Amino acid sequence: MHISKHIDFIIVGQGLAGSAVALQLLKRHKKIMVIDAASTHAPSRVAIGMFNPITGRNSVKTWMADQLFPYLHSFYKSAELQTHKRFFYSIPLYRPFCSIEEQNEWMSRSVDPIYKDYIDKIFTRPWHDALKDNFGGLVLRQTGYLDTLGYLEAVRTLIRARGTLFEEVFDDELLDVEETGVHYKGYSAQHIIFCQGLESTRWFKWVPVLPLKGEIICIQCDLCENIIVNRGVYVVPVNQAGSWRVGATYSLTDQTRGITEKARIELITKLNELVAFSYTIQSQEWGFRPTMHDRRPALGTHPEQKRLHIFNGMGPKGVSLAPYFSDILVQSIENHRPLNKDVDIERYKLLYWSPSTRI
């Protein structure tokens, strides 16, 4: 007689999205199984890992910053405690001004209640002789970086200890879906959550996740400051003294798998506009961010199969989006709590869900 092992959740994919879901479920004492093929160029493995609440060309407060940023701090700190590993670095970000007008603009924003929690200080004169910051600059707080490789490895070890881990490719054809649960390779689970990034299960092919290519360079220099520098590119310290990651490029049109000369030149040009020190380039890396057309994450439950769920579309901000929205998704599954329309996959149902896409 065939006896299946009973668990609560299967998670497919252990990038930033799947790891956050796994931690949420372990915190709730759920029995989980994670299936992950750990592809080398998964964006979670090449990401700079930076988080910053003030972004974009106009340097404005990012979407939902007041919820996402306090949440991510407590989430990663608690993950460090659970795994007994260090991977979360809460450090300031320095953004040199490019004009007196910009300096004035930030002087007025510094008394605006919308920004006051995020501004640490403003320099009206150059702060560092290794930087091109003639007009001074702005120091932001609630910024920092996640050592994503260290984090993924720590979560993987925790899953091995407190759940089941399959380090292999998930095979869609072997998944049986019933009203009461799902079955996969001798395991029965109440739910399955797909956190696959750009890889897609046939069940959610209609959710249009787009590849947004990014490249970064890793440099070595004499500058050893525990601060992120940003103007055009992010320059983020790595654990070893003098090592920095510089990035990233954004391209929705370049679909080539691999590093490019064009991206390298773009990054070097922007870096040279920002820094006054010499450096050597150690390596260059690439990956495709799983992005939605509206730059919001995509989460929710399959329209017909209530045991199937998706957590995807983290785009360029997986480090800050995954903690908060994994909690939201798990609450919606457990308590049937409706999702915010901005993030619910329901927004694609009318556009792309048709009998021909039904399974």
Ligand SMILES: Cc1cc2nc3c(=O)[nH]c(=O)nc-3n(C[C@H](O)[C@H](O)[C@H](O)COP(=O)(O)OP(=O)(O)OC[C@H]3O[C@@H](n4cnc5c(N)ncnc54)[C@H](O)[C@@H]3O)c2cc1C
């Ligand atoms: C160059 C670059 C720089 C970036 N910098 C930052 C940054 O500074 N800050 C930030 O917040 N974000 C950054 N990002 C974006 C960030 O990397 C993404 O938001 C995030 O990694 C997406 O995570 P994910 O788990 O959804 O996807 P992924 O990282 O793609 O993870 C999916 C996982 O699922 C596995 N998988 C898929 N299908 C299967 C299957 N059938 N069987 C088994 N396993 C499967 C894959 O192997 C992978 O391990 C950057 C991205 C790039 C490319």
